[in-house]
Amino acid sequence: MFGELEALLLHPEVVNRKIVLLSIVGAFRRGKSFFLDYCLRFLYANYASIKNPSNLINADNWIGAAETPLEGFTWRSGTQRDTTGIIFWSDVFLTGDRAILIVDSQGLFDNETSTADNSKIFSLVTLMTSIEILNLQGLIQEDHLQYLQFATEYGKFMTSPGQEHKPFQNFVFLLRDWNNPDEYPFGFDGGQKYLENTLVVKPHHPEELKSVRTYLKSSFEKLSCCLLPYPGKTVARDSNYDGRWASMDEEFLDELKILISSLLKSENLTTKKINGIEVNGKQANEYFQQYITIFQSNSSIQPQSIYETTIDKFLTALVLQCFQIYKNHVNQTVGNINNETEITNVLHSSRNAALSTYDGERKMGNAEHIQKYRNDLDAKMNNDSIEWIAIAMARIAKIREEQRRAAEAAREA
Ligand code: GDP
Numbered sequence: 001m002f003g004e005l006e007a008l009l010l011h012p013e014v015v016n017r018k019i020v021l022l023s024i025v026g027a028f029r030r031g032k033s034f035f036l037d038y039c040l041r042f043l044y045a046n047y048a049s050i051k052n053p054s055n056l057i058n059a060d061n062w063i064g065a066a067e068t069p070l071e072g073f074t075w076r077s078g079t080q081r082d083t084t085g086i087i088f089w090s091d092v093f094l095t096g097d098r099a100i101l102i103v104d105s106q107g108l109f110d111n112e113t114s115t116a117d118n119s120k121i122f123s124l125v126t127l128m129t130s131i132e133i134l135n136l137q138g139l140i141q142e143d144h145l146q147y148l149q150f151a152t153e154y155g156k157f158m159t160s161p162g163q164e165h166k167p168f169q170n171f172v173f174l175l176r177d178w179n180n181p182d183e184y185p186f187g188f189d190g191g192q193k194y195l196e197n198t199l200v201v202k203p204h205h206p207e208e209l210k211s212v213r214t215y216l217k218s219s220f221e222k223l224s225c226c227l228l229p230y231p232g233k234t235v236a237r238d239s240n241y242d243g244r245w246a247s248m249d250e251e252f253l254d255e256l257k258i259l260i261s262s263l264l265k266s267e268n269l270t271t272k273k274i275n276g277i278e279v280n281g282k283q284a285n286e287y288f289q290q291y292i293t294i295f296q297s298n299s300s301i302q303p304q305s306i307y308e309t310t311i312d313k314f315l316t317a318l319v320l321q322c323f324q325i326y327k328n329h330v331n332q333t334v335g336n337i338n339n340e341t342e343i344t345n346v347l348h349s350s351r352n353a354a355l356s357t358y359d360g361e362r363k364m365g366n367a368e369h370i371q372k373y374r375n376d377l378d379a380k381m382n383n384d385s386i387e388w389i390a391i392a393m394a395r396i397a398k399i400r401e402e403q404r405r406a407a408e409a410a411r412e413a
């Protein structure tokens with residue numbers, strides 16, 4: 001996954017664009033890949049992509065012809081899983097200054113994946129995505145909320161005092177085969193009401209579920225829910241079904257079109273933010289590679305270690321940026337000064353300029369983290385200043401020696 005993801009994020013059309021990462025997670029054989037493939041139809045019809053830079057498709061007719069078989073992520077009826085691990089779509093869609101990546105995930109809860117692996121996949125996808133869809137059949141059940149434990153635990157660190165940003169962006173519960181439209185109608189509106197009802201904290205809830213409910217809202221910028229009808233017998237059961245929309249129940253087709261057009265329209269394409277700051281392809285690649293390395297280790301994943309890694313990555317980058325400010329300042333001036341006091345003053349003011357940039361930038365972490373990295377920056381500049389002073393002193397000594405010799409020569413002459 002490392003190389004595959006890196007190649008997408010560092011593609012010249014992607015590296016400087018802000019990243020939108022849409023993912024879908026949930027149990028296998030519940031129509032996730034099928035849904036994403038219809039999303040791909042919409043995306044190819046509406047946006048350019050790195051493989052198809054000039055899209056000429058009629059966006060109004062994004063759903064295509066009634067009889068066209070579905071293509072994209074592999075999907076199939078039956079009980080064998082098709083998708084393993086985390087799969088990135090090999091193309092990236094481009095709109096203005098944003099690049100959109102699509103991720104399908106391994107079927108959680110098939111018999112071949114352990115609970116630990118399930119929760120790792122779920123947590124990693126949550127960390128990387130800006131729009132996460134949890135695909136479920138029927139109702140939201142208590143154990144579904146438990147998947148979100150990592151997200152909310154992580155959210156507790158990120159929303160500690162002094163951290164005003166929610167760590168994650170959009171989370172969508174997508175409920176398939178909804179059979180209670182009289183109480184909660186299909187679509188986002190019915191879904192929202194159902195979700196609000198489900199997330200109410202009740203006294204009988206076990207502690208961890210109370211906690212998930214309490215922290216869910218503070219962990220995600222937006223939580224929503226969409227209710228989709230049963231797609232019809234052919235879609236649900238026919239092992240030869242090829243994905244064409246001609247075979248869908250009309251009600252399902254209508255709701256599917258509304259859902260996808262709403263989810264993927266430009267204004268709803270939420271960008272990935274880390275500590276409230278949008279990340280481009282290059283930055284996303286750095287964070288994600290770190291996360292993947294941690295998740296590939298065998299140990300269980302502690303939200304705290306991810307949190308510390310994220311802070312380290314963030315503050316280290318800030319320290320380098322500030323050190324560069326100091327360097328530029330010094331490089332432009334010190335070489336031309338031949339007076340020790342003046343050199344010391346310039347080094348001092350360059351250090352102050354870098355430190356005040358550090359102090360003024362929005363930061364991640366608690367006061368202790370922020371002070372520690374500030375000290376690192378100061379120590380780095382201090383060491384550099386010592387070198388500058390040594391070089392300058394040598395130069396001044398040389399100049400003085402030359403002046404002395406010149407004066408001596410003049411006297412002798
Ligand atoms: P995934 O493993 O979750 O990615 O599932 P797939 O996308 O491979 O689809 C598995 C099966 O579910 C296919 O036969 C689809 O035709 C069918 N399917 C797609 N959408 C729905 C739905 O909304 N409800 C039901 N019951 N089946 C669906």
